[in-house]
Amino acid sequence: MRFSVEGVEGIPEIANxxxxxxxxxxxxxxxxxxxxxxxxxxxxxxxxxxxxxxDREQAITDETVRVVAVREHEGGVTRIxxxxxxxxxxAAGVDASxxxxxxxxxxxxxxxASARALATGLRALTGARVGVILSDTLGRPWREGQTDIAIxxxxxxxxxxxxxxxxxxxxxxxxxxxxxxxxxxGAGELVKGKSSGVPVAVVRGLGRYVGDLDLPGARSIQRPAxxxxxxxxxxxxxxxxxxxxxxxxxxxGPLAE
Amino acid sequence: MRFSVEGVEGIPEIANxxxxxxxxxxxxxxxxxxxxxxxxxxxxxxxxxxxxxxDREQAITDETVRVVAVREHEGGVTRIxxxxxxxxxxAAGVDASxxxxxxxxxxxxxxxASARALATGLRALTGARVGVILSDTLGRPWREGQTDIAIxxxxxxxxxxxxxxxxxxxxxxxxxxxxxxxxxxGAGELVKGKSSGVPVAVVRGLGRYVGDLDLPGARSIQRPAxxxxxxxxxxxxxxxxxxxxxxxxxxxGPLAE
Numbered sequence: 001m002r003f004s005v006e007g008v009e010g011i012p013e014i015a016n017x018x019x020x021x022x023x024x025x026x027x028x029x030x031x032x033x034x035x036x037x038x039x040x041x042x043x044x045x046x047x048x049x050x051x052x053x054x055d056r057e058q059a060i061t062d063e064t065v066r067v068v069a070v071r072e073h074e075g076g077v078t079r080i081x082x083x084x085x086x087x088x089x090x091a092a093g094v095d096a097s098x099x100x101x102x103x104x105x106x107x108x109x110x111x112x113a114s115a116r117a118l119a120t121g122l123r124a125l126t127g128a129r130v131g132v133i134l135s136d137t138l139g140r141p142w143r144e145g146q147t148d149i150a151i152x153x154x155x156x157x158x159x160x161x162x163x164x165x166x167x168x169x170x171x172x173x174x175x176x177x178x179x180x181x182x183x184x185x186g187a188g189e190l191v192k193g194k195s196s197g198v199p200v201a202v203v204r205g206l207g208r209y210v211g212d213l214d215l216p217g218a219r220s221i222q223r224p225a226x227x228x229x230x231x232x233x234x235x236x237x238x239x240x241x242x243x244x245x246x247x248x249x250x251x252x253g254p255l256a257e
Numbered sequence: 258m259r260f261s262v263e264g265v266e267g268i269p270e271i272a273n274x275x276x277x278x279x280x281x282x283x284x285x286x287x288x289x290x291x292x293x294x295x296x297x298x299x300x301x302x303x304x305x306x307x308x309x310x311x312d313r314e315q316a317i318t319d320e321t322v323r324v325v326a327v328r329e330h331e332g333g334v335t336r337i338x339x340x341x342x343x344x345x346x347x348a349a350g351v352d353a354s355x356x357x358x359x360x361x362x363x364x365x366x367x368x369x370a371s372a373r374a375l376a377t378g379l380r381a382l383t384g385a386r387v388g389v390i391l392s393d394t395l396g397r398p399w400r401e402g403q404t405d406i407a408i409x410x411x412x413x414x415x416x417x418x419x420x421x422x423x424x425x426x427x428x429x430x431x432x433x434x435x436x437x438x439x440x441x442x443g444a445g446e447l448v449k450g451k452s453s454g455v456p457v458a459v460v461r462g463l464g465r466y467v468g469d470l471d472l473p474g475a476r477s478i479q480r481p482a483x484x485x486x487x488x489x490x491x492x493x494x495x496x497x498x499x500x501x502x503x504x505x506x507x508x509x510g511p512l513a514e
Binding site: 003178189231242243 | 262263345354394400404416417434446450489501507
């Protein structure tokens with residue numbers, strides 16, 4: 001069992017309206033079972049998801065569906081939010097790095113739809129049954145640093161569903177469901193890097209994860225808040241509890257004595 | 258820029274006291290810059306970190322330093338805890354899958370030390386400057402499924418520190434610090450799988466992440482609780498706040514009217 005990950009060289013700066021499928025198909029040879037890991041930033045650029053940098057804080061607010069946690073620090077305020085795409089992360093995916101001067105990039109409106117359009121285009125242009133993952137760089141609770149994860153996917157199984165299968169000693173793997181889409185996105189990051197200007201990687205040798213274009217996308221990775229033990233920051237939850245407890249005790253009044 | 262990830266075939270079932278470095282060096286050819294991603298489970302077996310399965314719940318309690326979140330559900334109780342190794346996850350790393358019948362495996366006592374011993378042994382046996390990552394499979398907040406992450410590391414840069422560097426357009430990458438160790442662990446999972454009985458992967462072509470054996474290990478990835486916005490489950494934080502608010506209002510007594 002073996003696979004390779006290669007950065008695709010020679011992708012030019014992408015502008016609004018560019019045909020990404022044509023650009024990528026022209027830059028590398030693709031075969032059946034290849035998986036493209038595409039930095040979502042170039043999809044944002046192709047889709048014109050750019051706003052003036054002066055509006056960055058407003059852009060974050062506009063992209064926010066739900067505030068999860070906020071912390072003030074020396075450098076300003078960190079806002080962990082759920083964005084329109086359902087992804088929880090800092091700054092709602094609004095990013096100034098690698099954006100044209102004076103602007104910030106927003107995430108694609110519907111990353112799974114963008115991935116599907118790209119996979120459809122690539123399959124049509126090359127005749128190869130490829131999968132597409134759109135990646136973004138996110139921090140995480142509990143662990144320092146960031147990893148690239150899948151924010152969009154098409155033609156790829158985002159999970160390897162092992163539930164019901166057995167381990168090497170025959171025991172059932174009850175809850176094991178590796179998120180291969182996130183692992184593929186992270187593998188792609190290792191060759192794309194942040195400062196290299198290489199926005200696309202090709203993964204070869206993992207064709208068993210490639211499937212039909214109507215497979216569930218990366219949105220299916222997102223855990224609904226009601227099932228999430230960490231749906232709110234600890235400080236925010238504490239403060240909500242404090243107010244509720246305080247109000248309850250006051251409502252009980254002298255009877256509480 | 259290109260790398261490959263290959264599952265190492267032919268590793269036998271590991272038992273207490275086995276010399277893992279000798280086993281791995283005998284199973285694959287290693288060269289300078291190779292990185293071994295080793296399932297921590299076989300390190301646990303070599304180190305005899307096995308307890309009787311009847312003690313599973315007690316084992317979880319014993320391995321727990323701090324309870325982060327608890328939720329009851331149909332199948333039992335999920336306990337998200339910080340374990341002795343400082344890792345936050347379900348069941349403190351106590352695992353029944355791929356463990357000898359009637360037993361559960363605990364994580365290595367000090368995964369970074371285990372990784373260092375393995376890397377030292379492999380370098381001595383092969384003459385190759387290799388890095389070692391010990392991986393484990395963990396769930397995460399906000400996202401379904403699991404990914405493999407690095408719980409131990411030696412001879413590998415666990416972060417690619419880009420702070421102070423610039424992006425392709427010349428802007429400073431202020432906070433960007435990809436956790437390459439976690440991304441490497443995830444890449445390894447894609448060939449090791451859960452049911453294949455392949456516990457070791459070799460990553461070739463990323464020698465730039467290989468360094469001295471005294472580099473910071475995977476423990477440096479763990480974010481201290483006091484700096485973590487999600488150091489406690491939302492329900493637990495709410496309950497703590499509720500009690501504090503209730504007590505405060507009661508202490509204020511009639512004056513609060």
